Amino acid sequence: MSNPAPKFSQNDLRQWKLIADFRARLEAIAKDHRHHPAWQDKRRKLQQFDYLSLFLFTLVNPVIESFRAASAASGLRRVQQEVCSRSTASSCLSEAQHLLDPQLLEKLIASLSEQVQGPRPEDPRAAWQVWLARDSSIFAATHRMFWAQYGAGKAGRHNHAVRFHVSFHLWDEKPARVAVTPGKVCERKVWREQLQPGATYVGDRYFAEDYKMFGRLQELGCHFVLRLRDEAVVQVLQENPVSEEQRQAGILGDQGVQLGSRKRYQTGRLRLITLRKPSGTVMRLISNTGPAEMSCRDIQTLYRRRWQIECFFRWIKCLLGCRHWLAESPEGVATQLHLAVIAGLLLQLVLGRRPNQRLWERLQFYLIGWASAEELMQAVQAALEKAGAKKAQ
Secondary structure, X not given: OEOOXXXXXXXXXXXXXXXXXXXXXXXXXXXXXXXOHHHHOOOOOOOHHHHHHHHHHHHHXXXXXXXXXXXXXXXXXXXXXXXXXXXXXXXXXXXXXXXXXXXXXXXXXXXXXXXXXOOOEOOOOOHHHHOEEEEEEEEEOOOXXXXXXXXXXXXXXXXXXXXXXXEEEOOOOEEEEEEEEEOOOOHHHHHHHHOOOOOEEEXXXXXXXXXXXXXXXXXXXXXXXEEEOOOOOEEEEEEEOOOHHHHHOOEEEEEEEEEOOOHHHOOOOXXXXXXXXXXXXEEEEEEOOOOXXXXXXXXXXXXXXXXXXXXXXXXXXXXXXXXXXXXXXXXHHHHHHHHHHHHHHHXXXXXXXOOOXXXXXXXXXXXXXXXXXXXXXXXXXXXXXXXXXXXXX
């Protein structure tokens, strides 16, 4: 069971404005940040915050789908009052994407992520509540985005893709760390650069291929649960008891092991959990947590909940303006993905959860004046109750 989610009043929603909230938080974060010198040019009519606000406005608005449309919208009086101070040409938006600093948005994401909290569990021993799922997702890129080459395509042509790396908090269902790279960049390399001392990670088979990474994680005081590849060489050092109840739940073995066929590749002592999936296939999970720290059932539940990060990637791609690229430079692409994450976190703060498709549609209807605050509140409360019941199971 979990504590009830916070209640939000219609008055809270009427007073809250996403763009104004974003801008206020961004200005607070940017005080000590070093900006591109081009923003100091006195000939500039719009500043970095104006462009970022207009960029975010474009992502959440159901009507605007391009920089040309955003440029036309910037000529509206209310847009100038609430989003940017004056109108701007689409060529200025295209030029500004190269000057925007994704690191500034990464700071804002970290700040927002610390504030987003799900309902606290009554049982503090719910081990998976503090774990981060680590994964990345590929976003298709256009052939013009030559910097994002990814493998070989048809007839010798190169594919183009952007890779979005995320550490995702499984209990609060929020991104904790993100990074945007060309598709060919190694997931483990970016993970290694973003490791946080004392953090706890769960990941798929790709992250378990580098045995040296296990030692690095332990040096930093990190715990991990990773799926092991079927061809991995395992030397069993100890058999831990498995109860009949655990076997009925699909747990086949709990062993102390050492990985690696050659001495220079061998790991220290680790724990191997062997599971049978509902489909009948066997899966092996490797971890550095002992039986006293996490039971086999907890590890089984933890890995099952790793799927939440896949749902997050689908949400970003389908709902928050990431079906196509507004900008095509590395900085512009990173800005678009970072702003999509920021929009999600801001909505999570005020609504109490990340909106699903129906709630997102109701929110957009509210923003353009076709749904009342009361109707939006009904959708919010229904979504919160559904999510609370699902998490309590």
